[in-house]
Amino acid sequence: MVLSSSEIDARLERILYNVEKPGRYVGGEFNQVVKPWDQVDTHVALVFPDIYDVGSSNLGITILYQELNSRPDTLAERAYAPWLDLEAAMRSHEIPLFSLETRHPLSGFDIVGITLPYETLYTNVINLLDLSGIPLHSMDRTENHPLVIAGGHSAFNPEPMAEFIDAFAIGEGEEVVHDIVDAYQKSKANHHTRAQLLQNLAGIPGVYVPSLYQVEFHEDGCIQSVEPIHPQVPRKVRKRIVAKLPPPPTHFLVPSINIVHNRVAVEIMRGCSRGCRFCHAGMVNRPVRERPVDEIIHAIDEALEMTGFEEVAFLSLSSSDYTHILELVDRVSQRYCGKHLTISLPSLRIESFSIDLLEKLKEDARQGGFTLAPEAATDHMRNIINKPIPTDQLLDMVKAIYSRGWTTIKLYFMIGHPSETMEDVRAIAELCKLVISIGTKTIGRRAKLNVGVSTFVPKPHTPFQWVACDPPEIIEAKQQLLRQEMRAPGMKFNWTDPKETLMEAWLSRGDRRMAQVIETAWRNGAKFDAWQEHENSAFWLAAFEKHQLDPAFYVHRQRSLDEILPWDHIDTGVRKSFLMHDYQASLSGELSADCSQECHACGILPAFSDIQIQQRDSWKCPQPDNSLGN
Amino acid sequence: MQRFRITYAKTHSLRYTGNLDIHKIWERTIRRAGLALAYSQGFHPQPRLHQASPLPLGMSSLCEMVDLWLTDDSPILTPEQIQQALSEKAPSGLELQKVEVMPLDAPALQTQIAAAEYSVTFLDEIDTSALQDSVKMLLEQSTLMRERRGKNYDLRPLILDLQVQQSDPLVLTMQLSACENATGRADEVMLELQIDPALTRIERTRLVFK
Numbered sequence: 025m026v027l028s029s030s031e032i033d034a035r036l037e038r039i040l041y042n043v044e045k046p047g048r049y050v051g052g053e054f055n056q057v058v059k060p061w062d063q064v065d066t067h068v069a070l071v072f073p074d075i076y077d078v079g080s081s082n083l084g085i086t087i088l089y090q091e092l093n094s095r096p097d098t099l100a101e102r103a104y105a106p107w108l109d110l111e112a113a114m115r116s117h118e119i120p121l122f123s124l125e126t127r128h129p130l131s132g133f134d135i136v137g138i139t140l141p142y143e144t145l146y147t148n149v150i151n152l153l154d155l156s157g158i159p160l161h162s163m164d165r166t167e168n169h170p171l172v173i174a175g176g177h178s179a180f181n182p183e184p185m186a187e188f189i190d191a192f193a194i195g196e197g198e199e200v201v202h203d204i205v206d207a208y209q210k211s212k213a214n215h216h217t218r219a220q221l222l223q224n225l226a227g228i229p230g231v232y233v234p235s236l237y238q239v240e241f242h243e244d245g246c247i248q249s250v251e252p253i254h255p256q257v258p259r260k261v262r263k264r265i266v267a268k269l270p271p272p273p274t275h276f277l278v279p280s281i282n283i284v285h286n287r288v289a290v291e292i293m294r295g296c297s298r299g300c301r302f303c304h305a306g307m308v309n310r311p312v313r314e315r316p317v318d319e320i321i322h323a324i325d326e327a328l329e330m331t332g333f334e335e336v337a338f339l340s341l342s343s344s345d346y347t348h349i350l351e352l353v354d355r356v357s358q359r360y361c362g363k364h365l366t367i368s369l370p371s372l373r374i375e376s377f378s379i380d381l382l383e384k385l386k387e388d389a390r391q392g393g394f395t396l397a398p399e400a401a402t403d404h405m406r407n408i409i410n411k412p413i414p415t416d417q418l419l420d421m422v423k424a425i426y427s428r429g430w431t432t433i434k435l436y437f438m439i440g441h442p443s444e445t446m447e448d449v450r451a452i453a454e455l456c457k458l459v460i461s462i463g464t465k466t467i468g469r470r471a472k473l474n475v476g477v478s479t480f481v482p483k484p485h486t487p488f489q490w491v492a493c494d495p496p497e498i499i500e501a502k503q504q505l506l507r508q509e510m511r512a513p514g515m516k517f518n519w520t521d522p523k524e525t526l527m528e529a530w531l532s533r534g535d536r537r538m539a540q541v542i543e544t545a546w547r548n549g550a551k552f553d554a555w556q557e558h559e560n561s562a563f564w565l566a567a568f569e570k571h572q573l574d575p576a577f578y579v580h581r582q583r584s585l586d587e588i589l590p591w592d593h594i595d596t597g598v599r600k601s602f603l604m605h606d607y608q609a610s611l612s613g614e615l616s617a618d619c620s621q622e623c624h625a626c627g628i629l630p631a632f633s634d635i636q637i638q639q640r641d642s643w644k645c646p647q648p649d650n651s652l653g654n
Numbered sequence: 655m656q657r658f659r660i661t662y663a664k665t666h667s668l669r670y671t672g673n674l675d676i677h678k679i680w681e682r683t684i685r686r687a688g689l690a691l692a693y694s695q696g697f698h699p700q701p702r703l704h705q706a707s708p709l710p711l712g713m714s715s716l717c718e719m720v721d722l723w724l725t726d727d728s729p730i731l732t733p734e735q736i737q738q739a740l741s742e743k744a745p746s747g748l749e750l751q752k753v754e755v756m757p758l759d760a761p762a763l764q765t766q767i768a769a770a771e772y773s774v775t776f777l778d779e780i781d782t783s784a785l786q787d788s789v790k791m792l793l794e795q796s797t798l799m800r801e802r803r804g805k806n807y808d809l810r811p812l813i814l815d816l817q818v819q820q821s822d823p824l825v826l827t828m829q830l831s832a833c834e835n836a837t838g839r840a841d842e843v844m845l846e847l848q849i850d851p852a853l854t855r856i857e858r859t860r861l862v863f864k
Binding site for chain 1: 666667668670671672674675678679681682683684685686693699701711712743745746747777851852853
């Protein structure tokens with residue numbers, strides 16, 4: 025039985041008094057869009073499979089919400105994962121997962137679109153489907169169930185979730201979301217079966233329908249072949265991109281409760297030219313496209329007027345690389361000076377110019393601490409990962425930061441890079457001790473250093489995709505070494521639980537067989553894996569054992585260069601041969617220059633040559649034929 | 655500087671928004687309306703915005719109050735113009751009822767409230783005579799010791815009035831002390847009456863000034 029929205033409302037009221045932060049579940053935010061349900065053809069639920077506090081500021085959902093609601097024939101509403109307390113009450117009161125805007129059950133929507141920004145949400149996705157009363161497996165759904173779509177960064181390896189998702193949107197969503205709704209409406213008007221609908225979707229560039237592909241495995245567990253089972257389905261699905269970034273969204277939802285990232289967010293550019301070899305975002309978001317300064321300023325004006333927010337964040341993978349960064353910062357600091365507005369500019373390069381930028385932006389810039397991410401502590405190791413920052417330059421920068429008024433520096437490193445030795449790890453501690461001693465010499469005991477050390481996970485579609493993760497005992501030993509060595513007054517050290525790293529590793533590197541493991545782990549009790557990795561680890565290991573799969577096969581195995589990788593049929597536009605070449609360069613410690621300076625022919629230009637022609641000036645790729653002359 | 659006092663209703667989904675967050679909602683509503691909120695002096699300037707006695711999470715209200723100060727460079731606006739400007743930019747559930755000009759030296763809003771009145775309705779059918787009996791018994795007590803967040807306190811002197819109204823549907827009304835350090839909570843009264851507050855709707859209907 026499907027509950028009506030008023031029945032859901034009535035049941036919900038009886039349980040909200042007793043849950044933590046009930047404001048998460050009631051919607052009603054300023055700028056929320058509520059359309060008359062019966063007067064709109066197509067109903068889309070946009071789902072962020074984590075709690076409201078984390079998900080409601082997600083820029084991807086914000087963009088899709090505005091894109092879809094701009095269509096008169098479509099409405100988009102939102103749903104998030106209820107926290108454990110509300111979920112228990114929902115299950116005991118038989119309340120299905122509902123949308124915040126109108127409290128319609130998710131099973132009553134035409135399309136359920138789920139974002140997958142990180143892998144540790146997978147069990148939540150299954151939990152939410154279950155809480156919605158939607159069959160977990162794509163093959164069990166009928167014409168009476170919503171179409172379940174997923175997208176986001178993790179969808180670049182869709183295989184672990186292939187059984188649960190009807191279709192994946194690979195790449196950027198601004199345009200493909202309309203194609204999907206159009207195809208859905210057309211199929212519905214023509215009374216197509218669900219199978220026919222899925223075939224129609226598979227015809228849209230950037231849409232991957234996993235049930236239309238057959239995966240065969242070798243005896244050793246490696247993939248033998250991935251073949252489309254229908255002649256009209258492409259062998260490889262190339263991601264979608266927009267040729268030119270459209271104007272950024274400005275009608276942000278203004279939450280009625282405090283959340284993470286309670287602010288205006290403006291993406292100043294997409295993509296990154298640095299080519300850090302560990303960086304998934306840097307590889308899958310190519311090419312670099314920038315927004316004009318005028319468009320950014322206009323968007324801030326409009327967003328502030330629409331929201332009343334007191335904070336603006338510029339988003340990009342590497343803000344310092346934005347061509348007009350100085351002009352942008354100058355204009356923004358003049359325009360909003362004295363207006364009690366906080367402006368944040370993350371992802372700055374390690375060079376003194378970054379200090380100038382932050383000083384211009386805010387009078388109280390020094391409040392928050394200065395964040396740098398060298399990722400590795402020796403020149404040798406930074407060459408391997410292709411993030412070259414000479415140690416001397418880093419130390420000069422540190423001295424400048426402390427002497428120009430900041431008391432706290434935050435440094436981020438990773439352990440577990442390919443070919444890393446204990447000496448490389450020890451170098452992190454040595455470098456940090458040097459940094460805090462510079463701080464103490466410069467400003468005395470007020471100097472603080474916070475160090476975050478995460479563990480490297482080789483991500484699909486990067487030059488390190490073939491590499492093995494450190495075994496758990498090595499990770500433990502490296503962390504133990506750091507715990508011993510990272511002791512100095514004023515210094516704090518945080519690390520990632522190895523269990524969380526391993527979970528992220530098998531989920532991001534898995535193949536289609538992982539689906540049964542994910543489902544069993546969820547049945548064993550795993551959910552909110554990003555929150556309670558420690559408690560959930562046993563559920564996962566039991567699930568691997570039940571299905572006779574070995575986490576080490578996915579995580580700790582160096583893959584051979586000629587192996588068919590589970591994500592090879594997903595095409596990011598960057599060639600596998602380029603990734604291989606860059607990986608080999610890494611093995612010999614060779615750097616690859618920033619690709620705004622020199623084209624390495626990664627493949628992105630030919631892959632999108634048809635749309636690039638329209639947009640020569642907003643793409644930051646040098647033309648391959650004249651790059652040597654620059 | 656100009657000082658205004660706003661009376662507003664807090665209803666619908668906003669009843670699940672707590673006081674700190676309501677403060678933020680007001681700041682943002684004022685900014686959206688294009689009014690220049692004054693800030694305190696000092697190292698961490700704070701918007702000059704003061705709420706009357708805090709409303710517990712989950713309750714709605716017809717009579718919330720907030721005082722706000724606008725800077726000198728704001729245009730001189732009539733209370734009606736301010737009400738209009740704010741109403742257009744308020745989120746649903748925040749309904750402006752009245753805007754008054756206040757003298758800058760008027761005492762702080764918080765210190766002026768003596769008591770608050772509430773009305774309670776019930777999600778389920780309730781036995782009227784049983785409720786009347788338990789209200790009567792409660793009022794006969796001279797002390798009602800309760801524990802809240804690890805502190806013991808006496809609820810009885812905070813209950814200034816408690817009555818079952820002969821209406822359909824049934825309504826329970828009460829007046830509770832709302833002085834600083836002596837504030838009664840309507841949901842605590844419900845618990846004392848052995849009624850689960852989750853199965854009621856509690857609405858604040860009036861603030862009583864000293």
